[in-house]
Amino acid sequence: MNILICTPGRLLQHMDQTANFKCDNIQVLVLDEADRILDLGFEKTINAIIENLPKERQTLMFSATQTKSVKDLARLSLEDPEYVSIIEDSEHSTPISLSQHYLVCELPQKLDILFSFIKSHLQAKVLVFLSSCKQVRFVFETFCKLHPGAPLLHLHGKQKQTKRLEIFNKFSSMKHAYLFATDIAARGLDFPAVDWVVQVDAPENAETYIHRVGRTARYDASGHALLFLLTSEEQGMKAALDKKKVPIDKIKVKSSKTISIQKQLQSLCFKDPEIKYLGQKAFVSYIRSIYLQSDKSIFKVDELPIEEFAATLGLPGTPKIKFVKKAQSKNATRQKPKKVPGYSSSDEDEGNSVKILEMNSNTLPNLDVQEKKRKEANPKSKLDKMFNRKNMSVLTDHYKKLVDQEADNITSEEELITLKRANHELSDELKQPGRDPLSKRKLMKATSKKFIIKNAPRGKRLIFDDDGNPHQVYEFQDEKAFRSAGDIASQKKEFIEKEFEVMKKEDITDKIIARDKRQEKKIKKKVKLKEELEENMKSVVTLSTTLPMYKEFHEDELNKNAERDFEESSDEEYERLSNKRQAASLPDHTDLNGGEALINKKRKLLEIEEPKTLEDQEALALKLLNRL
Numbered sequence: 364m365n366i367l368i369c370t371p372g373r374l375l376q377h378m379d380q381t382a383n384f385k386c387d388n389i390q391v392l393v394l395d396e397a398d399r400i401l402d403l404g405f406e407k408t409i410n411a412i413i414e415n416l417p418k419e420r421q422t423l424m425f426s427a428t429q430t431k432s433v434k435d436l437a438r439l440s441l442e443d444p445e446y447v448s449i450i451e452d453s454e455h456s457t458p459i460s461l462s463q464h465y466l467v468c469e470l471p472q473k474l475d476i477l478f479s480f481i482k483s484h485l486q487a488k489v490l491v492f493l494s495s496c497k498q499v500r501f502v503f504e505t506f507c508k509l510h511p512g513a514p515l516l517h518l519h520g521k522q523k524q525t526k527r528l529e530i531f532n533k534f535s536s537m538k539h540a541y542l543f544a545t546d547i548a549a550r551g552l553d554f555p556a557v558d559w560v561v562q563v564d565a566p567e568n569a570e571t572y573i574h575r576v577g578r579t580a581r582y583d584a585s586g587h588a589l590l591f592l593l594t595s596e597e598q599g600m601k602a603a604l605d606k607k608k609v610p611i612d613k614i615k616v617k618s619s620k621t622i623s624i625q626k627q628l629q630s631l632c633f634k635d636p637e638i639k640y641l642g643q644k645a646f647v648s649y650i651r652s653i654y655l656q657s658d659k660s661i662f663k664v665d666e667l668p669i670e671e672f673a674a675t676l677g678l679p680g681t682p683k684i685k686f687v688k689k690a691q692s693k694n695a696t697r698q699k700p701k702k703v704p705g706y707s708s709s710d711e712d713e714g715n716s717v718k719i720l721e722m723n724s725n726t727l728p729n730l731d732v733q734e735k736k737r738k739e740a741n742p743k744s745k746l747d748k749m750f751n752r753k754n755m756s757v758l759t760d761h762y763k764k765l766v767d768q769e770a771d772n773i774t775s776e777e778e779l780i781t782l783k784r785a786n787h788e789l790s791d792e793l794k795q796p797g798r799d800p801l802s803k804r805k806l807m808k809a810t811s812k813k814f815i816i817k818n819a820p821r822g823k824r825l826i827f828d829d830d831g832n833p834h835q836v837y838e839f840q841d842e843k844a845f846r847s848a849g850d851i852a853s854q855k856k857e858f859i860e861k862e863f864e865v866m867k868k869e870d871i872t873d874k875i876i877a878r879d880k881r882q883e884k885k886i887k888k889k890v891k892l893k894e895e896l897e898e899n900m901k902s903v904v905t906l907s908t909t910l911p912m913y914k915e916f917h918e919d920e921l922n923k924n925a926e927r928d929f930e931e932s933s934d935e936e937y938e939r940l941s942n943k944r945q946a947a948s949l950p951d952h953t954d955l956n957g958g959e960a961l962i963n964k965k966r967k968l969l970e971i972e973e974p975k976t977l978e979d980q981e982a983l984a985l986k987l988l989n990r991l
């Protein structure tokens with residue numbers, strides 16, 4: 364083995380687990396993206412790797428934003444390190460061929476501006492940076508449905524390696540495309556000919572900005588960079604970029620040229636619960652990313668218009684974000700945590716919330732007030748309820764899976780903010796003991812009008828007198844009056860006889876009605892038969908003009924037969940005719956109706972003399988062939 368290229372984790376794994384993997388003779392150690400490799404995330408791994416390497420070696424470190432930290436260099440046991448820089452003495456830290464601009468907007472406008480940008484730059488290869496995987500997924504999924512007119516791709520850390528590779532190759536080979544990505548694409552990836560780097564969510568610091576914009580204007584190519592900044596981020600980020608010698612100019616967005624996609628997003632969220640769910644996750648992850656940023660002079664979570672932001676994502680309401688003060692957590696063992704106004708405690712939300720958050724934040728009061736205001740201003744609407752209901756039945760499993768998966772993925776550091784699902788309780792009248800709370804839809808169905816009509820007990824039959832008053836079919840007499848009318852047996856007999864007479868009369872009426880119905884049915888049948896006959900006769904006439912043998916079967920005769928059939932009005936005659944018609948059918952499975960049946964009948968009547976000579980046989984064969 365001469366050269367080995369790998370990530371720190373995989374190298375350490377080989378050192379630990381691969382037999383005969385020896386590093387005693389290593390002469391050169393190269394650390395690409397050295398500032399990142401040496402930061403806290405890889406500290407333990409790098410320390411362990413260095414322990415396994417010989418002290419006598421050359422160490423090379425590369426990065427667009429190199430660390431000069433003595434502490435870091437000491438960890439690598441460097442002696443007389445040489446610092447080589449191509450930007451140290453230059454005016455700017457980014458290439459001259461890179462034009463850099465930033466725009467200032469409010470959070471709810473971001474997606475509108477991005478969409479408008481895409482619409483106005485369809486013939487470009489653009490890399491779009493967003494803060495989290497969920498943001499990337501939401502923007503990608505929704506924009507795909509909005510069909511902006513450019514090919515869209517997305518790349519983030521939750522994708523499998525093969526998928527990432529596939530997307531990398533695809534984007535590299537495409538001339539015009541948009542790739543929505545997290546900072547996974549900020550360093551090291553060499554996509555050819557990227558025209559634009561658009562940072563929709565601000566980078567965590569100026570270093571990340573430099574790495575992101577480094578995806579365009581590579582080597583001698585030119586490129587453009589556009590950074591979206593919130594009003595609250597402008598001052599801090601500008602100062603940080605200036606400090607790093609990044610020349611960046613402010614541009615204004617023409618509001619008249621901005622296309623609003625809020626309604627389309629609302630519609631997508633309304634139609635597709637998956638999109639709505641993605642939107643909720645994107646919302647929470649964005650707020651969380653801002654909350655977790657270390658540079659509080661740039662990122663101010665308390666200044667975010669969270670409700671408007673949720674609305675612009677198309678969400679029917681603002682997902683709940685729960686905070687518990689660090690101090691409360693520390694005291695948890697000693698005393699019950701105080702309830703943060705506007706946010707319910709973890710105990711109360713057990714089963715409904717994902718995870719508890721812990722944060723010492725001065726931003727809490729602001730968010731509390733906003734949440735309270737939202738609750739007062741927007742009592743749960745029918746629409747909200749409908750959305751929630753849909754989620755309960757359609758996405759319950761999906762939610763659970765995702766929630767579990769997310770719980771696994773969240774590191775202890777990240778367990779700070781969480782989406783608290785609203786407790787979509789059934790109204791009291793719909794609650795039924797022993798029912799699964801998730802079967803609300805079934806409960807609703809069971810109480811629906813249709814269901815009640817189908818399954819409710821039947822009403823009693825009533826009769827109405829001349830004055831329109833309802834009465835039971837059999838009304839009980841007053842007992843005294845009943846007894847005074849005579850003995851029970853005779854009254855019973857009298858009642859039965861009376862009812863028998865009534866039924867007898869009704870029976871006659873019923874029979875008359877039944878007979879009329881039967882006759883009506885027969886007439887309809889005959890009319891149909893006549894129509895069929897007439898139709899078939901037409902076809903016979905056509906045939907008779909082409910086939911000579913049919914000429915002997917006269918059309919008049921057919922008509923006569925048909926008319927006679929129809930004029931037979933008695934049932935017996937009708938039956939007789941039907942039987943006759945059936946008997947006339949040939950057993951050759953052809954559809955023999957009306958005239959055709961009669962033709963076949965006629966065919967059967969043709970008398971054939973037994974052929975005696977060869978000529979007779981030939982004549983008969985010809986005759987039969989003609990009949991076919």
Ligand SMILES: Nc1ncnc2c1ncn2[C@@H]1O[C@H](COP(=O)(O)OP(=O)(O)OP(=O)(O)O)[C@@H](O)[C@H]1O
Nearest residue numbers: 396426427550551552553555574577578581582583
């Ligand atoms: N001397 C050169 N001649 C021609 N092309 C070059 C030369 N040096 C670099 N390039 C090209 O410039 C691009 C960037 O090079 P490279 O990936 O080494 O940069 P980098 O500094 O490692 O970037 P990053 O680490 O930020 O991704 C590559 O496409 C590479 O082929």
